[in-house]
Protein backbone atom coordinates (compact mmCIF):
# COMPACT_ATOMS: atom_id res chain seq x y z
CA UNK A 382 0.00 0.00 0.00
CA UNK A 383 1.31 3.43 -0.98
CA UNK A 384 0.78 5.31 2.29
CA UNK A 385 1.16 8.94 1.24
CA UNK A 386 -0.73 11.64 -0.62
CA UNK A 387 0.13 14.50 -2.93
CA UNK A 388 -0.76 18.10 -2.09
CA UNK A 389 -0.62 20.76 -4.79
CA UNK A 390 1.94 23.42 -3.86
CA UNK A 391 -0.10 26.01 -5.78
CA UNK A 392 -3.84 25.57 -5.13
CA UNK A 393 -3.74 23.08 -2.28
CA UNK A 394 -5.88 20.30 -3.79
CA UNK A 395 -4.98 16.76 -2.83
CA UNK A 396 -4.74 13.47 -4.74
CA UNK A 397 -3.68 9.93 -4.01
CA UNK A 398 -0.28 8.53 -5.04
CA UNK A 399 -1.61 6.10 -7.67
CA UNK A 400 -0.57 6.26 -11.30
CA UNK A 401 2.04 8.64 -12.66
CA UNK A 402 1.38 12.08 -11.24
CA UNK A 403 2.95 14.98 -13.19
CA UNK A 404 1.88 18.49 -12.11
CA UNK A 405 -1.46 19.62 -10.66
CA UNK A 406 -4.17 19.29 -13.34
CA UNK A 407 -5.98 22.33 -11.90
CA UNK A 408 -3.18 24.93 -11.70
CA UNK A 409 -0.03 23.43 -13.27
CA UNK A 410 2.07 23.74 -10.10
CA UNK A 411 4.20 20.89 -8.64
CA UNK A 412 2.84 18.28 -6.25
CA UNK A 413 4.46 17.80 -2.84
CA UNK A 414 4.38 14.45 -1.03
CA UNK A 415 2.76 14.33 2.44
CA UNK A 416 2.47 11.42 4.86
CA UNK A 417 -0.60 12.18 7.02
CA UNK A 418 -1.55 8.50 7.31
CA UNK A 419 1.83 7.35 8.58
CA UNK A 420 2.47 7.50 12.29
CA UNK A 421 5.01 10.31 12.79
CA UNK A 422 8.49 8.77 13.10
CA UNK A 423 9.24 8.49 16.83
CA UNK A 424 12.36 10.09 18.27
CA UNK A 425 13.48 6.60 19.30
CA UNK A 426 13.59 5.65 15.60
CA UNK A 427 16.57 8.02 15.17
CA UNK A 428 18.85 5.26 16.44
CA UNK A 429 17.52 2.82 13.85
CA UNK A 430 18.06 5.36 11.08
CA UNK A 431 21.62 5.88 12.28
CA UNK A 432 22.29 2.15 11.89
CA UNK A 433 21.09 2.13 8.28
CA UNK A 434 23.09 3.21 5.25
CA UNK A 435 22.72 5.38 2.16
CA UNK A 436 19.86 7.76 1.57
CA UNK A 437 17.21 5.07 1.93
CA UNK A 438 18.04 4.77 5.63
CA UNK A 439 15.62 7.75 6.01
CA UNK A 440 12.81 5.51 4.87
CA UNK A 441 10.36 6.72 7.57
CA UNK A 442 10.37 10.05 5.67
CA UNK A 443 10.44 8.63 2.13
CA UNK A 444 7.93 7.40 -0.46
CA UNK A 445 8.59 3.68 -0.15
CA UNK A 446 5.82 1.26 0.84
CA UNK A 447 6.38 -1.53 3.35
CA UNK A 448 8.37 -4.35 1.74
CA UNK A 449 9.36 -2.34 -1.35
CA UNK A 450 13.00 -2.12 -2.41
CA UNK A 451 14.37 1.01 -4.08
CA UNK A 452 16.40 1.32 -7.29
CA UNK A 453 19.69 2.25 -5.64
CA UNK A 454 23.40 2.60 -6.35
CA UNK A 455 24.28 3.37 -2.74
CA UNK A 456 23.68 7.14 -3.06
CA UNK A 457 23.90 9.38 0.01
CA UNK A 458 26.20 9.12 3.04
CA UNK A 459 28.39 11.81 1.49
CA UNK A 460 31.13 13.41 3.58
CA UNK A 461 30.36 16.42 5.75
CA UNK A 462 33.77 18.04 6.17
CA UNK A 463 35.01 21.02 8.12
CA UNK A 464 36.99 23.53 6.05
CA UNK A 465 39.15 25.41 8.55
CA UNK A 466 41.66 26.93 6.13
CA UNK A 467 39.00 28.20 3.75
CA UNK A 468 36.87 29.29 6.69
CA UNK A 469 39.74 31.33 8.07
CA UNK A 470 40.40 32.99 4.72
CA UNK A 471 36.71 33.87 4.29
CA UNK A 472 36.26 35.08 7.88
CA UNK A 473 33.82 32.31 8.71
CA UNK A 474 35.67 29.89 11.04
CA UNK A 475 32.84 27.37 11.54
CA UNK A 476 32.62 26.54 7.84
CA UNK A 477 31.56 23.11 6.53
CA UNK A 478 31.32 21.55 3.10
CA UNK A 479 28.92 18.77 2.18
CA UNK A 480 30.65 16.94 -0.66
CA UNK A 481 27.91 15.65 -2.92
CA UNK A 482 30.50 14.85 -5.56
CA UNK A 483 30.98 11.59 -3.63
CA UNK A 484 27.65 10.24 -4.89
CA UNK A 485 27.71 7.29 -7.33
CA UNK A 486 27.24 9.48 -10.43
CA UNK A 487 29.43 12.35 -9.20
CA UNK A 488 26.64 14.70 -8.15
CA UNK A 489 23.64 14.92 -5.85
CA UNK A 490 21.38 14.26 -8.84
CA UNK A 491 21.74 10.60 -7.78
CA UNK A 492 19.42 11.17 -4.84
CA UNK A 493 16.53 12.63 -6.80
CA UNK A 494 16.74 10.15 -9.63
CA UNK A 495 16.99 7.15 -7.34
CA UNK A 496 13.66 8.21 -5.82
CA UNK A 497 11.94 9.20 -9.06
CA UNK A 498 13.01 6.10 -11.00
CA UNK A 499 12.10 3.85 -8.08
CA UNK A 500 8.53 5.16 -8.01
CA UNK A 501 8.10 5.16 -11.78
CA UNK A 502 9.51 1.67 -12.30
CA UNK A 503 7.27 0.32 -9.52
CA UNK A 504 4.35 1.91 -11.43
CA UNK A 505 5.41 -0.02 -14.55
CA UNK A 506 7.33 2.58 -16.57
CA UNK A 507 10.03 1.17 -18.87
CA UNK A 508 10.99 4.22 -20.89
CA UNK A 509 11.97 7.71 -19.73
CA UNK A 510 12.98 11.06 -21.13
CA UNK A 511 14.48 14.15 -19.53
CA UNK A 512 16.05 17.50 -20.28
CA UNK A 513 19.26 18.23 -18.40
CA UNK A 514 21.93 20.83 -17.85
CA UNK A 515 24.19 17.78 -17.50
CA UNK A 516 24.37 15.92 -14.21
CA UNK A 517 20.73 14.87 -14.09
CA UNK A 518 21.31 13.14 -17.42
CA UNK A 519 24.23 11.17 -15.98
CA UNK A 520 22.17 10.11 -12.98
CA UNK A 521 19.11 9.23 -15.07
CA UNK A 522 21.24 7.07 -17.38
CA UNK A 523 22.90 5.26 -14.48
CA UNK A 524 19.67 4.56 -12.57
CA UNK A 525 17.89 3.53 -15.76
CA UNK A 526 20.73 1.06 -16.36
CA UNK A 527 20.35 -0.20 -12.81
CA UNK A 528 16.60 -0.71 -13.32
CA UNK A 529 16.98 -2.20 -16.81
CA UNK A 530 14.90 0.49 -18.52
CA UNK A 531 15.70 3.06 -21.20
CA UNK A 532 16.16 6.83 -21.06
CA UNK A 533 16.44 9.52 -23.71
CA UNK A 534 18.42 12.57 -22.58
CA UNK A 535 18.21 16.06 -24.14
CA UNK A 536 21.18 18.27 -23.25
CA UNK A 537 22.62 21.56 -24.53
CA UNK A 538 25.46 21.04 -26.99
CA UNK A 539 27.58 23.32 -24.75
CA UNK A 540 27.41 20.96 -21.73
CA UNK A 541 30.90 19.93 -20.51
CA UNK A 542 32.04 17.00 -22.67
CA UNK A 543 33.03 14.82 -19.75
CA UNK A 544 29.46 14.99 -18.42
CA UNK A 545 28.04 14.17 -21.85
CA UNK A 546 30.37 11.20 -22.19
CA UNK A 547 29.17 9.82 -18.83
CA UNK A 548 25.57 9.89 -20.11
CA UNK A 549 26.58 7.79 -23.10
CA UNK A 550 28.74 5.53 -20.92
CA UNK A 551 25.71 4.41 -18.89
CA UNK A 552 23.66 3.79 -22.02
CA UNK A 553 21.61 6.99 -22.15
CA UNK A 554 20.22 7.89 -25.59
CA UNK A 555 21.82 11.34 -25.81
CA UNK A 556 20.37 14.09 -28.02
CA UNK A 557 22.29 17.38 -28.21
CA UNK A 558 20.45 20.61 -28.90
CA UNK A 559 21.41 24.23 -29.51
CA UNK A 560 20.03 26.33 -26.68
CA UNK A 561 19.56 25.81 -22.95
CA UNK A 562 17.72 23.41 -20.64
CA UNK A 563 14.41 25.19 -21.33
CA UNK A 564 14.75 24.31 -25.02
CA UNK A 565 15.66 20.74 -24.07
CA UNK A 566 12.52 20.63 -21.90
CA UNK A 567 10.32 21.42 -24.88
CA UNK A 568 11.93 18.68 -26.94
CA UNK A 569 11.65 16.21 -24.08
CA UNK A 570 7.95 16.92 -23.52
CA UNK A 571 7.26 16.59 -27.25
CA UNK A 572 9.03 13.24 -27.28
CA UNK A 573 7.12 12.11 -24.18
CA UNK A 574 3.79 13.02 -25.82
CA UNK A 575 4.63 11.18 -29.04
CA UNK A 576 6.28 8.08 -27.56
CA UNK A 577 4.62 7.58 -24.17
CA UNK A 578 7.98 7.84 -22.38
CA UNK A 579 7.75 9.37 -18.92
CA UNK A 580 9.21 12.87 -18.48
CA UNK A 581 11.52 13.01 -15.45
CA UNK A 582 11.97 16.81 -15.47
CA UNK A 583 12.53 18.56 -12.15
CA UNK A 584 9.20 19.07 -10.39
CA UNK A 585 7.17 17.59 -13.26
CA UNK A 586 7.00 14.48 -11.11
CA UNK A 587 6.81 14.63 -7.28
CA UNK A 588 9.55 12.24 -6.17
CA UNK A 589 12.85 13.88 -7.13
CA UNK A 590 12.11 16.38 -4.34
CA UNK A 591 11.72 13.51 -1.87
CA UNK A 592 15.12 12.14 -2.88
CA UNK A 593 16.73 15.57 -2.53
CA UNK A 594 15.05 15.90 0.86
CA UNK A 595 17.62 13.41 2.11
CA UNK A 596 20.27 16.16 1.80
CA UNK A 597 18.56 17.85 4.73
CA UNK A 598 17.89 14.67 6.72
CA UNK A 599 21.48 13.55 6.29
CA UNK A 600 23.17 16.81 7.28
CA UNK A 601 20.99 16.98 10.40
CA UNK A 602 22.06 13.46 11.38
CA UNK A 603 25.73 14.18 10.62
CA UNK A 604 25.52 17.28 12.84
CA UNK A 605 24.14 14.98 15.55
CA UNK A 606 20.52 16.09 15.08
CA UNK A 607 21.27 19.79 15.05
CA UNK A 608 21.02 22.40 12.31
CA UNK A 609 23.70 24.85 11.16
CA UNK A 610 22.69 28.52 11.20
CA UNK A 611 23.08 29.04 7.46
CA UNK A 612 23.06 26.89 4.32
CA UNK A 613 24.41 28.12 1.00
CA UNK A 614 23.05 26.29 -1.99
CA UNK A 615 23.98 26.72 -5.66
CA UNK A 616 20.54 26.90 -7.21
CA UNK A 617 19.41 25.80 -10.65
CA UNK A 618 15.97 24.18 -10.66
CA UNK A 619 15.94 24.48 -6.88
CA UNK A 620 14.95 20.90 -6.06
CA UNK A 621 17.62 20.55 -3.40
CA UNK A 622 16.68 23.79 -1.68
CA UNK A 623 12.97 23.03 -1.72
CA UNK A 624 13.64 19.46 -0.61
CA UNK A 625 15.88 20.50 2.29
CA UNK A 626 13.40 23.09 3.49
CA UNK A 627 10.74 20.37 3.50
CA UNK A 628 13.09 17.99 5.34
CA UNK A 629 13.83 20.53 8.07
CA UNK A 630 10.14 21.10 8.70
CA UNK A 631 9.47 17.36 8.83
CA UNK A 632 12.39 16.84 11.26
CA UNK A 633 11.03 19.55 13.53
CA UNK A 634 7.49 18.16 13.36
CA UNK A 635 8.79 14.71 14.29
CA UNK A 636 10.77 16.22 17.18
CA UNK A 637 14.04 14.84 15.78
CA UNK A 638 15.66 18.29 15.77
CA UNK A 639 14.58 21.13 18.03
CA UNK A 640 16.92 23.88 16.77
CA UNK A 641 15.65 26.91 14.87
CA UNK A 642 15.54 26.18 11.12
CA UNK A 643 18.63 27.25 9.14
CA UNK A 644 18.65 30.40 7.00
CA UNK A 645 18.70 29.34 3.36
CA UNK A 646 20.78 31.22 0.77
CA UNK A 647 20.64 30.70 -2.99
CA UNK A 648 23.67 31.43 -5.12
CA UNK A 649 23.58 31.73 -8.92
CA UNK A 650 25.96 33.00 -11.60
CA UNK A 651 25.56 36.61 -12.79
CA UNK A 652 25.15 35.01 -16.24
CA UNK A 653 21.88 33.31 -15.20
CA UNK A 654 20.34 34.67 -12.01
CA UNK A 655 16.54 34.58 -12.27
CA UNK A 656 16.09 33.71 -8.59
CA UNK A 657 18.41 36.45 -7.35
CA UNK A 658 16.65 39.03 -9.56
CA UNK A 659 13.21 37.97 -8.30
CA UNK A 660 14.35 37.87 -4.68
CA UNK A 661 15.79 41.38 -4.90
CA UNK A 662 12.67 42.69 -6.63
CA UNK A 663 10.47 41.26 -3.87
CA UNK A 664 8.63 39.16 -6.47
CA UNK A 665 7.08 35.78 -5.72
CA UNK A 666 7.68 34.46 -9.24
CA UNK A 667 10.88 34.60 -11.32
CA UNK A 668 10.74 35.77 -14.93
CA UNK A 669 12.84 33.86 -17.45
CA UNK A 670 16.48 34.98 -17.81
CA UNK A 671 17.39 35.97 -21.38
CA UNK A 672 20.45 34.38 -22.96
CA UNK A 673 21.52 32.40 -19.90
CA UNK A 674 25.18 31.42 -19.80
CA UNK A 675 27.51 30.13 -17.08
CA UNK A 676 30.33 27.61 -16.84
CA UNK A 677 28.49 26.25 -13.78
CA UNK A 678 26.19 24.27 -16.06
CA UNK A 679 24.00 23.04 -13.19
CA UNK A 680 23.00 26.66 -12.57
CA UNK A 681 21.99 27.37 -16.16
CA UNK A 682 18.25 27.15 -15.60
CA UNK A 683 16.64 30.35 -16.90
CA UNK A 684 13.04 29.66 -15.86
CA UNK A 685 12.73 27.19 -12.97
CA UNK A 686 9.27 25.66 -12.46
CA UNK A 687 9.87 25.72 -8.69
CA UNK A 688 10.45 29.51 -8.56
CA UNK A 689 7.62 30.16 -6.07
CA UNK A 690 8.76 27.40 -3.75
CA UNK A 691 12.40 28.50 -3.87
CA UNK A 692 11.58 32.16 -3.17
CA UNK A 693 9.22 31.14 -0.39
CA UNK A 694 11.90 29.00 1.31
CA UNK A 695 14.50 31.80 1.09
CA UNK A 696 12.10 34.31 2.65
CA UNK A 697 10.49 32.05 5.26
CA UNK A 698 13.93 31.00 6.46
CA UNK A 699 15.26 34.56 6.76
CA UNK A 700 17.92 33.91 4.12
CA UNK A 701 18.59 35.67 0.83
CA UNK A 702 20.16 35.34 -2.61
CA UNK A 703 23.52 36.17 -4.14
CA UNK A 704 24.86 36.31 -7.71
CA UNK A 705 28.57 35.80 -8.37
CA UNK A 706 30.47 36.17 -11.65
CA UNK A 707 31.85 33.10 -13.42
CA UNK A 708 35.47 34.26 -12.99
CA UNK A 709 34.93 34.56 -9.25
CA UNK A 710 33.27 31.17 -8.79
CA UNK A 711 35.90 29.46 -10.95
CA UNK A 712 38.73 30.99 -8.94
CA UNK A 713 37.03 30.07 -5.67
CA UNK A 714 36.64 26.46 -6.86
CA UNK A 715 40.33 26.34 -7.78
CA UNK A 716 41.56 27.85 -4.53
CA UNK A 717 39.05 26.00 -2.34
CA UNK A 718 40.06 22.67 -3.87
CA UNK A 719 43.70 23.28 -2.93
CA UNK A 720 42.75 24.29 0.59
CA UNK A 721 40.36 21.41 1.30
CA UNK A 722 41.32 18.44 -0.86
CA UNK A 723 37.72 18.34 -2.09
CA UNK A 724 37.32 18.38 -5.89
CA UNK A 725 34.99 21.38 -6.06
CA UNK A 726 32.72 21.88 -9.05
CA UNK A 727 32.09 25.40 -10.37
CA UNK A 728 28.77 25.24 -8.47
CA UNK A 729 30.64 24.44 -5.26
CA UNK A 730 32.97 27.36 -6.04
CA UNK A 731 29.89 29.58 -6.35
CA UNK A 732 28.71 28.53 -2.90
CA UNK A 733 32.09 29.38 -1.37
CA UNK A 734 32.21 32.70 -3.22
CA UNK A 735 28.82 33.57 -1.71
CA UNK A 736 30.30 33.21 1.79
CA UNK A 737 32.51 36.28 1.24
CA UNK A 738 29.64 38.30 -0.19
CA UNK A 739 27.26 37.44 2.64
CA UNK A 740 29.98 38.08 5.19
CA UNK A 741 30.67 41.54 3.71
CA UNK A 742 26.94 42.33 3.69
CA UNK A 743 26.70 41.35 7.36
CA UNK A 744 24.22 38.57 6.62
CA UNK A 745 26.56 35.97 8.10
CA UNK A 746 27.88 36.52 11.61
CA UNK A 747 31.41 35.27 12.29
CA UNK A 748 30.12 32.79 14.90
CA UNK A 749 27.54 31.23 12.56
CA UNK A 750 27.93 27.61 11.59
CA UNK A 751 27.75 27.78 7.80
CA UNK A 752 27.30 24.81 5.48
CA UNK A 753 28.05 25.14 1.78
CA UNK A 754 27.18 22.53 -0.78
CA UNK A 755 29.61 21.13 -3.28
CA UNK A 756 26.78 19.74 -5.39
CA UNK A 757 28.95 17.85 -7.86
CA UNK A 758 32.50 16.77 -8.51
CA UNK A 759 34.90 19.06 -10.37
CA UNK A 760 36.31 16.36 -12.68
CA UNK A 761 33.00 16.21 -14.56
CA UNK A 762 33.70 19.71 -15.90
CA UNK A 763 37.28 19.08 -17.02
CA UNK A 764 39.26 17.20 -19.57
CA UNK A 765 42.67 15.99 -18.43
CA UNK A 766 44.41 18.33 -20.88
CA UNK A 767 42.94 21.31 -19.01
CA UNK A 768 45.28 20.59 -16.11
CA UNK A 769 48.44 19.14 -17.58
CA UNK A 770 51.43 21.30 -18.35
CA UNK A 771 51.70 22.23 -22.06
Ligand SMILES: *Cc1c(COP(=O)(O)O)cnc(C)c1O
Pocket residue numbers: 488490515516517583615616617618619620621622679680726728756757758
Ligand atom coordinates in the same frame (compact mmCIF):
# COMPACT_ATOMS: atom_id res chain seq x y z
C1 LIG B 1 21.62 20.33 -10.88
C2 LIG B 1 22.77 20.94 -10.23
C3 LIG B 1 22.62 22.08 -9.42
C4 LIG B 1 21.30 22.75 -9.21
O1 LIG B 1 20.47 21.93 -8.42
P1 LIG B 1 18.94 22.22 -8.20
O2 LIG B 1 18.56 21.41 -7.04
O3 LIG B 1 18.25 21.85 -9.46
O4 LIG B 1 18.83 23.69 -7.93
C5 LIG B 1 23.74 22.56 -8.77
N1 LIG B 1 24.95 21.98 -8.92
C6 LIG B 1 25.13 20.89 -9.69
C7 LIG B 1 26.51 20.30 -9.79
C8 LIG B 1 24.05 20.33 -10.36
O5 LIG B 1 24.23 19.24 -11.11
